[in-house]
Amino acid sequence: NAGVTQTPKFQVLKTGQSMTLQCAQDMNHNSMYWYRQDPGMGLRLIYYSASEGTTDKGEVPNGYNVSRLNKREFSLRLESAAPSQTSVYFCASSETLGRIQGNEQYFGPGTRLTVT
Amino acid sequence: QKEVEQNSGPLSVPEGAIASLNCTYSDRGSQSFFWYRQYSGKSPELIMSIYSNGDKEDGRFTAQLNKASQYVSLLIRDSQPSDSATYLCAVTTNAGKSTFGDGTTLTVKP
Numbered sequence: 001n002a003g004v005t006q007t008p009k010f011q012v013l014k015t016g017q018s019m020t021l022q023c024a025q026d027m028n029h030n031s032m033y034w035y036r037q038d039p040g041m042g043l044r045l046i047y048y049s050a051s052e053g054t055t056d057k058g059e060v061p062n063g064y065n066v067s068r069l070n071k072r073e074f075s076l077r078l079e080s081a082a083p084s085q086t087s088v089y090f091c092a093s094s095e096t097l098g099r100i101q102g103n104e105q106y107f108g109p110g111t112r113l114t115v116t
Numbered sequence: 117q118k119e120v121e122q123n124s125g126p127l128s129v130p131e132g133a134i135a136s137l138n139c140t141y142s143d144r145g146s147q148s149f150f151w152y153r154q155y156s157g158k159s160p161e162l163i164m165s166i167y168s169n170g171d172k173e174d175g176r177f178t179a180q181l182n183k184a185s186q187y188v189s190l191l192i193r194d195s196q197p198s199d200s201a202t203y204l205c206a207v208t209t210n211a212g213k214s215t216f217g218d219g220t221t222l223t224v225k226p
Contacts, residue, residue: 042218098212
């Protein structure tokens with residue numbers, strides 16, 4: 001049971017380049033999330049998917065797009081990278097969203113992205 | 117005002133002491149409360165969840181929730197150097213929105 005996996009682990013981009021961060025979970029969870037974490041700022045939600053076929057904006061969605069490819073996979077795309085997008089990106093999943101129990105989130109190992 | 121606030125760190129305690137981490141939240145519709153531990157350079161790891169008022173104990177960890185005061189805390193008894201990490205408080209509302217605090221960094225000194 002791998003849990004939540006993310007690729008790549010590290011990436012360096014030049015300003016204006018595009019890339020897709022991949023995330024997959026094998027826990028049969030319905031909900032998936034993308035966060036970014038900057039030093040001293042905690043986790044900020046970029047986008048989330050409550051269930052297969054749905055996606056919604058989080059706190060900081062500008063400059064990003066997402067695709068919930070199937071129940072297992074949730075990708076994050078940067079169309080035109082900017083230095084302000086230098087961060088650590090975490091994908092997470094939970095059994096469900098909105099009920100009292102089942103919101104526990106399980107995180108992938110993260111992608112460390114630098115935009116120069 | 118931030119939606120989830122944690123006591124500013126860093127927090128330093130001697131080995132064997134009790135570490136107390138605090139968190140307040142602003143949304144009275146919040147219904148699920150979590151503590152995550154994050155080692156430097158690693159991803160957050162869930163250590164406690166609590167849903168109703170009172171205390172919940174799991175080994176050396178105790179989570180306390182007071183919805184009237186909009187307050188949740190984590191106590192770590194018999195602190196060990198391996199407990200040195202950043203602890204994140206997370207709150208989920210009944211609409212499913214999750215918000216994380218900025219974290220409190222704990223150092224346990226041998």
